[in-house]
Amino acid sequence: FGPPQQQQQPPPQQGGFGGGGPGGGGPGGGGPGGGSPFGQGGFDAKAAQDKAKTFFRAFTDFKFENYLLPRVVKVLYGLFILAAIGQTLLMLYGGFDRAFLAYYTDVGEGLLVMLLAPIGGLLVLIAGRLYCEMLMIAYQLLQNMKELNQKTPPPE
Numbered sequence: 001f002g003p004p005q006q007q008q009q010p011p012p013q014q015g016g017f018g019g020g021g022p023g024g025g026g027p028g029g030g031g032p033g034g035g036s037p038f039g040q041g042g043f044d045a046k047a048a049q050d051k052a053k054t055f056f057r058a059f060t061d062f063k064f065e066n067y068l069l070p071r072v073v074k075v076l077y078g079l080f081i082l083a084a085i086g087q088t089l090l091m092l093y094g095g096f097d098r099a100f101l102a103y104y105t106d107v108g109e110g111l112l113v114m115l116l117a118p119i120g121g122l123l124v125l126i127a128g129r130l131y132c133e134m135l136m137i138a139y140q141l142l143q144n145m146k147e148l149n150q151k152t153p154p155p156e
Contacts, residue, residue, distance in 0.1 A: 080127075083128070099111055
């Protein structure tokens with residue numbers, strides 16, 4: 001009957017949503033080279049699920065081997081941004097109210113508050129950023145010390 005023939009495997013499908021054809025994720029899709037028009041791969045549900053598991057596992061880690069800080073500091077900085085925006089808007093409203101709407105109006109004081117409101121918001125934002133950076137510096141210092149501790153041999 002002759003030598004055994006090798007079976008040809010279909011080319012691996014690129015990531016993305018949908019099959020082949022125009023705009024799909026398979027060969028001949030919408031992206032350059034037949035891939036997904038959204039980049040190399042589509043949404044990786046397994047990786048997202050693993051990331052969520054490690055995030056919630058860190059809450060029950062009593063050995064403190066996994067740290068939450070790198071993940072939480074992004075949320076903390078977002079809260080600082082919201083606080084800066086809220087503080088600025090409240091100061092602008094307070095200045096406008098003081099200058100034009102209140103029973104006892106003081107136009108000069110109200111305008112001064114409205115002029116200083118963005119500066120106050122910027123100062124809150126800078127302070128929040130510096131705080132988050134200091135937290136990350138302390139975390140990175142801890143990681144570097146762990147790495148050095150593992151590389152150096154114990155004293156004899």
